[in-house]
Amino acid sequence: MSKVRMEKIRNFGIFAHIDAGKTTITERVLYYTGRTHKIGEVHDGAAVMDWMKQEQERGITITAATTRVEWNGYDLHLIDTPGHVDFTVEVERSLxxxxxxxxxxxxxxxxxxxxxxxxxxxxxxxVPTISFINKMDRIGADFERAMASLRDKLRTKPLPLFWPIGAESNFSGIVDLVEGQVRTWEDSSLGATMTLSEPDEETLPLLEKGREALMETLADFNDEVAESYLEGEWPSTELLKSAIRKATLSGQVVPILCGTALRNKGVQPLLDCVVDYLPSPGEARPVEGKHPKTDEVEVRKPKLEEPFSALAFKLQQDSGRKMTYIRVYSGVYKGGRLYNATRDRVEKPAAILSVHADKKERVDEAHAGDILALTGLKWTTTGDTLCDQNHPLLLETIAFADPVISIAVEPKRTQDEEKMLEAFQRIQEEDPTFKLEANAETGQTIISGMGELHLEVVVTRMEEEFNVGVTVGKPQVVCKESVTGSAEGSASFDRVLGDHRHAASAKVRVAAAGRGNGNS
Incomplete structure (x- = not known):
């Protein structure tokens, strides 16, 4: 892969609160880029990226799904993530x-x-961010209010690049503030056909209002834009895009787009903005790590000439085999051995796979900037570093939150005990926020997770994927008595037994010690 190709890559994810429309957007991305030939709807259980049976039944995203699409000559690596807080592990490791x-x-x-x-x-x-205000066709939709919530709650600078034409049932398209054009979509083509036109009497005031908001914000971060703004002139498109890109990559602004994915409006401009304003792997910050033997800080630049380094960020069971998802930060891997610097083990990957939801395609090489999957790894877990053994590097691992809820489980059939534990251990490998333990005092098997839905999904997976019926219940609470105050007592013994007199006295004082000091 050449330097030119790396500049044509964008690694990005779609994130949101639950039910904001992430997967609906992703399904349109797949359709408009030609990856799929039919739009899969979440409410019909037909979304391509929600490939798990439970995702289709519940209408929610449970696991992060990756895909790879092409748009105007650019290679886009996309991760669609869950919005429910119970599955925040997928968000953390994707980011x-x-x-x-x-x-x-x-x-x-x-x-x-x-x-x-x-x-x-x-x-x-x-991580640089752009924001898409979705569902502009909903009752109560308010573009300016949603944009203000970004400014007020996230303490960031929203930068509108498009302005909506109408709202709720009257939403009909958007005004491109940079290009000065009106964009509308044909319903008959499911939004695949986008029409560009010049502003008219209805849309010209929207263009002027939006451009005023755009210039007021962007002028604070670019002197050339500020100069044009003060002189009452509109900057060139090239200058504007350059200034927006620079401010976005530095985290100074968040470009704002809008549309309604369910009604097939606004998705193509979103893809254009991903290309125009989000970084390529070559523009990403170099990764820092430590030499596993000397602890010296080492840096890997996102270049093909650098020694190979990658981070394992996700494990997934696929038809009985373990797939390890990696992000390649530097170098090229063409097969052979890899060194797991975290475990001090040598791995021998069996295959390199490009993944589209639940479909895989074998590839020959992994390059800096790629997000791929490896099979055949025995020791690697989430957060481990894979690298060239002659140039070892230990990257910072991924930290996850501790579980917040626990339940007791037991197999419905006694003979499935070992099978149940093995299945739970496999799920634990995939999900670092899921914990399995045996309580030595009660004899119960306890599983812990990030919420009731999280554990409910795990138990359902046991029955559907591993064919193990599980009964759930509350963990038993072991009650222990402890001294909380102080007291004294004494007793005497004086008795003749046979020809001998026996006498004794004892005095005892009991007091609470500090927590953790034990008994003394």
Whole structure:
């Protein structure tokens, strides 16, 4: 892969609060880029990216799904993530390996709790963000209010690049503030045909209003734009795009788009903005790690000439085999052995796979910037570093939250005990926020997770994927008595037994010691 090809790659994910329309957007992306030939709807259980049976039945995303599409000569690596807080592990590990974020907002609700969580995580990993205000056709949709919620709740600078034409049932298209054109979509083509036109009497005021908001924000970050703004002139498209890209990559602004994915409006401009304003792997910050033997800090630049380094960010069971998803940060891997610097083990991958939801395609090489899967790894787990053994590097691992809820489980059939434990251990390998333990005092098997839905999904997977029926219940609470105050007591013994007199006295004082000090 050449340097030119790396510049044509975009690694990004779509993130949002639950039901904001992430997967609906992703399904349109697949259709408009030619990856699929039919739009899969979430409410019909037909979404391509929601490939798990439970995802289709529940109408929610449970596991992050990856795909690869082409758009105007660019190679887009996309991860569609869950919005439910119970599956925040998928969000955390996806943000760790991506270069850009598309943050989806509901035009009615604006910023919601999970939106704030995603924003904090993206800030921690220094991931540039663009935002898509979805569902502009809903009753109560308000573009300016949703944009204001970004500014007020996330303390960021929203930068409108498009302005909606109408709202709710009157939403008909968008005004491109940079190009100065009106964009509308044909319903008969399911939004595949987009029409460009010049502003008319209805849309010209929207263009002027939107451009005023755009210039007021962008002028604070670019002197040339500020100069044009003060002189009352509209900057060239090239200058505007360059200034927007620079401010976005530095995290100074969040470009704002809008549309309604369910009604097939606004998705193509979103893809254009991913290409125009999110970074390529070559523009990403070099990764820092430590030499596993000397602890010296080492840097890997996102270049093909650098030694190979990659981070394993997700494990998944696929038809009985383990797939390990990796993000390649530097170098090229063409097969052979890899060194797991985290475990101090040598791995021998069996295959390199390009993944589209639940479909896989074998490829010959893995290059810097790629997000791929490896099979045949024995020791590698989530957060491990894979690298060239002659140039070892230990990257920072991925930290996950501790479980918040626990339940007791037991197999419905006694003979399935070993099978149940083995299945839970496989799920634990995939999901670092799922924990399995045996309580030595009660004899119960306890599983822990991030919420009731999380554990409910795990138990259902046991029955559907591993054919093990499981009964759930509350963990038994082991009650122990402890000294809380202080007391004294004494007793005497004086008796003649046979020809001998026996006498004794004892005095005892009991007091509480500090927690953790034991008994003394």
């Amino acid at each position: 760790r390996v991506l270069d850009g974020v598309v943050l989806v907002l509901d035009a009615v609700a604006g910023v919601q709790p999970q939106t704030e969580t995603i924003w904090r995580q993206s800030i921690a990993y220094h």
